[in-house]
Amino acid sequence: MSAACYAAGGFSDQASRIIAEAMSRNLGQTIVIENRAGGGGRIGSEAVTKMAPDGYQLLMTTNGTKTYMAVVEKSLSYDPVTDFTPISLVGKYGLLMVVNPSVPAKNLPEFLTYARDNKGKINYATSGMGSGLHFAGELFNAMGKIDMVHVPYKGSGPGMQDVLAGVCQVIFDGAAKPQIDAGKVRLLGTTSSVRDPRYPDMPTISEGGLTGYDLTYWVGIFAPKGLPPEIQARLNASVKTALADADVQRKLNGMGMTLVGSTPEQMVQEIRTETAKLRQIAASIPGGVN
Structure with a gap:
């Protein structure tokens, strides 16, 4: 087989x-x-x-x-x-929404407030047009009534590198655990309707303020x-x-x-x-x- x-x-x-x-x-x-x-x-x-x-x-x-x-x-x-x-x-499984540590938000409600006050000034990286990361970001934009700018890359790896460098501030990435655990990015929420078993204390995006948000792989x-x-x-x-x-x-x-x-x-x-x-x-x- x-x-x-x-x-x-x-x-x-x-x-x-x-x-x-x-x-x-x-x-x-x-x-x-x-x-x-x-x-x-x-x-x-x-x-x-x-x-x-x-x-x-x-x-x-x-x-x-x-x-x-x-x-x-x-x-x-x-x-x-x-x-x-x-x-x-x-x-x-869901994606992990993470931000560069320079973003002045410790949790999702704080980020939503920050993003609404800075429309068009926050870049989010993805693995390309039409990718799951792209859908995650645009659903977040629509439900949060914010305007993050989409920056597509040829893969989530290069996108994460630019988040680490501060070129972009946000990425939705299922493989972000090493960067989270090393303190290189800050986890704000997970995209699925249930909590990530690796981070059981981290609320989902739906629990954190965008009720009904769900983008699950x-x-x-x-x-x-x-x-x-x-x-x-x-x-x-x-x-x-x-x-x-x-x-x-x-x-x-x-x-x-x-x-x-x-x-x-x-x-x-x-x-x-x-x-x-x-x-x-x-x-x-x-x-x-x-």
């Missing part, structure tokens, strides 16, 4: 390997991670649509290839729902279209068994992920609901997301 559509070593790849190892044990079947990186996960997703629906070829991916691409890409070669067989959600497992229902059910049960493993929980929680597990039907509803929400956000972004 094989799965994965992102480069080796990244967040999604690490999560894939943790789940694959646990599923291998409970299925009695070796799962080999085959990294088909490129195109933000599109290449791996496209490859799976051409594979046999026999249960031996799986796709572990994020909502980036399912909902964000459906909104951002003008021509997507696959349908995020109908060209795949859903297996199960694995977990959800998720990881899920899919198979090619046409997978027999009995194989789909067996794989779904395998994922749930893996997520019940204490070691899996410890490792994924340590990455900031809240474990979910779901029915295939819940996955489809998640995709449809989130895509509609992202289309609304995209429509409100000045200049669009393409």
